Amino acid sequence: MVYTEKSQPAPDCLELEKAKVNGDYKCANVLERIKNDFKNKCYICEYKEPIAINVEHFxxxxxxxxxxFDWNNLFWACSHCNNTKLxxxxxxxxxxxxSHDVEKKLKYIFKPFPFETVQIIELDNSPETLMTKNLLTAVYNGTTKLKTIESANLRNKLLEEIMDFQRLLCEYFRDTNSQEDKEYFLIKIRGHIHRGSNFTAFKRWIIxxxxxxxxxxxxxxD
Ligand SMILES: [Zn+2]
Structure with missing residues (x-):
C-alpha cells in the first residue's frame, strides 16, 4: 500500500447521481478519475491493471x-482484495x-523464490495498522480454499516483478557498464519504485x- 492522492473536487456526475432515486456512483467521470488517481492499481494489493475491478466504499x-456518493470514500480495488476486506x-x-503515512507503518517482505509467502510487519501498534497488516497478510497469503489459490496466483505475479527488479539492480552495478548503460538501468529502476508501478511497497522496502x-x-x- 502506498500513498495515493485523490484529485479534487469531486466529479460533477456524482452529485447528479446522488439526487436520483436509483443513482449510480460508478458514473463515467468517477471511473475515469479513480482509475487515474490510483494509477489503475488495486490500492490494497498494488496489482496494476487488474482484470476484475471494484469501485470500493472505503x-x-x-x-x-x-x-x-462521497468521492473521498470511493477507492479502486481488485475483486480478490475487495472480497477479502468485506x-x-x-x-x-x-x-x-x-496523515496516515501508510508507507512508514508496515514493512513488506517477499523473498524471490518459488513457494515463499509474504510477510507484513507492523511498525506501530495502532488498531488501524494491525488491521491493515492482517488484511494484507490475508490478501497475499489467502484465507478460504479458493482465495488461497487466488493469493498464490497473485504471489506469482509478485515474484515475476521482484525478480525483474532484482535483475535490474544487479545490472546497474556491473563494472563493465558504460555511462549510457547505467542511465538506461536507472530509468528502469526508477519506473519500478514509482508509486504507479506494480507492487511498489515491496520494491521500496528492498531499497x-x-x-x-x-x-x-x-x-x-516520489
Ligand atoms: Zn488487490
Whole structure:
C-alpha cells in the first residue's frame, strides 16, 4: 500500500447521481478519475491493471447515502482484495490520507523464490495498522480454499516483478557498464519504485533495507 492522492473536487456526475432515486456512483467521470488517481492499481494489493475491478466504499455505505456518493470514500480495488476486506477488515489505514503515512507503518517482505509467502510487519501498534497488516497478510497469503489459490496466483505475479527488479539492480552495478548503460538501468529502476508501478511497497522496502541501495535510489521515491 502506498500513498495515493485523490484529485479534487469531486466529479460533477456524482452529485447528479446522488439526487436520483436509483443513482449510480460508478458514473463515467468517477471511473475515469479513480482509475487515474490510483494509477489503475488495486490500492490494497498494488496489482496494476487488474482484470476484475471494484469501485470500493472505503467505509461501508449501507443505509448512508452521503457515504455512498462521497468521492473521498470511493477507492479502486481488485475483486480478490475487495472480497477479502468485506468480511472483517474495515478499520484499516487510509492510503489517500497523508496523515496516515501508510508507507512508514508496515514493512513488506517477499523473498524471490518459488513457494515463499509474504510477510507484513507492523511498525506501530495502532488498531488501524494491525488491521491493515492482517488484511494484507490475508490478501497475499489467502484465507478460504479458493482465495488461497487466488493469493498464490497473485504471489506469482509478485515474484515475476521482484525478480525483474532484482535483475535490474544487479545490472546497474556491473563494472563493465558504460555511462549510457547505467542511465538506461536507472530509468528502469526508477519506473519500478514509482508509486504507479506494480507492487511498489515491496520494491521500496528492498531499497530501504540495504544501505548502498538506499543511498543510490532513495532520492527517487516520489
Ligand atoms: Zn488487490
Amino acid at each position: 467505509r461501508p455505505h449501507e443505509g448512508d447515502n452521503d457515504l455512498k 468480511a472483517s477488515y474495515q478499520n484499516i489505514l487510509n492510503c489517500t490520507d497523508s 530501504l533495507e540495504n544501505g548502498k541501495l538506499k543511498d543510490e535510489f532513495g532520492i527517487y521515491f
